[in-house]
Amino acid sequence: MSDPAIDRGALLTEQPNPASAELDQLDTLALVELFCEEDRKPQQAVAAAAAQLAQAVDAISARLGQGGRLFYIGAGTSGRLGVLDAAECPPTFCSEPELVQGVLAGGAPALLRSSEGLEDLRGAGRADLLERGFSAADALVGIAAGGTTPYVLGALELAQELGALAIALACVPADQAPMPCEIDIRLLTGPELLTGSTRLKAGTATKMALNILSTGVMVRLGKVHGNRMVDVAVTNSKLEDRALRILRDLAGVERALGSRMLQEAGGSVKRALLMAQHDISATEAAARLRQAGGRLRQALHLRPSPPPGDPSRER
Structure with a gap:
């Protein structure tokens, strides 16, 4: 049910866009060009929220580094x-699949078939999080383009009650739709070309922001080396080819040798890179990665372990 205290018609995302007042009268090329022009605004909106996005990346990384999880x-x-x-x-x-989880009102069926009425259930967001074991150790990003979705607000309230990290992400100014949170990310994309259809610019900006959050967090957790996905899961031929190219580019390993190293390393690009760079076994590579907390750059600079029986092992 609608909250009578909220004038949704006043929200930035619900305003009519003067640029598209005659949208149905435009020829097709003009319509496409108008969309192209308006779709510059999501990038500008995300750039304007850079400070809040950076704060969120650091705060989420700290939670995950201590064993917490990230929920959208x-x-x-x-x-x-x-x-x-x-x-x-x-x-x-x-x-791990549990590390970053997406929670959608209506669950999996709502991915394919709209069930928008469920967003009005404030308690449902709380219940869905609790069902997944959401706790004080975790981080939550509550996503609501208009900032008024009861399902999301209830979830953010729960996060604050538990002491979890609560992050709000919306496309309206905070004074139009306050959201309970520690970090408030506002992507002000303006009125949509199709009035109120936030799957357009607001959706584009949201996808961009989530790209930044998840990638930034994984970089901070050591899952990226330079700009390479060194923790990529080698599960198909495309990803195997990518892994072999990483070994070639970063360690000068030719394809045949790289394939053998990957097999010895159990498909781990990080272990194979350490094996190639330091001429060590997969077991030693795995030990160095554990010592470095899974961070390849640190593992590459670790001194080799002395052989068994070497007096230096006792120092």
Whole structure:
């Protein structure tokens, strides 16, 4: 049900866009060109929120570094974008599926069939998080383009009650729609070309922001070396080819040798790179990575372990 205290018609995302007042009268090329022009605004909106995004990356990384998890929660387009970003983390960064989770009002069926009425259930967001064991150790990004979604607000309230990290992400000014949070990210993309259709510019800006959050967090957690996905999960031929190119480019390993090293390393690009750079076994490479907390750059600079029986091992 609608909250009578909120004038949704006054929200920035609900305002009519003067540029598209005659949208149905435009010829097709003009319509496409108008969309292209308006779609510059999401990039500007994300850039304007850079400081808040950086704060969120650092705060989420700190939680995950201590064993916490990252949850995205939303309804409709906002929720689907969160699920998409979460689903892409394991194949990209070889992260555990539980590390980054997307929670969508209506669950999996709502990915394919709209169930927008569920967003009005303030208690449902709380219940869905608790069902997944959400706790004080975790971080939550509540995504609501208009900033008024009860499902998301209830979830953010729960996060604050538990002492979890609560981050709000919306496309309206904070004074139009306050959200309970520690970090408030506002992506002000302006009125949509199709009035109120936040799957357009607001959705584009949201996807960009989530790209930054998840990638930035994984960089901070040591899952990236330079700009290479060294924690990529080698699960198909495309990803195997990418892994072999990483070994070639970073360690000068030719394809045949790289394939053998990857097999010995159990598909781990990090272990194979250490093996190539320091001429060590997969077991030693794994030990160095554990000592470096999984961070390849630090592992590359660790001194080799003395052989068994060497007196220096006791020092």
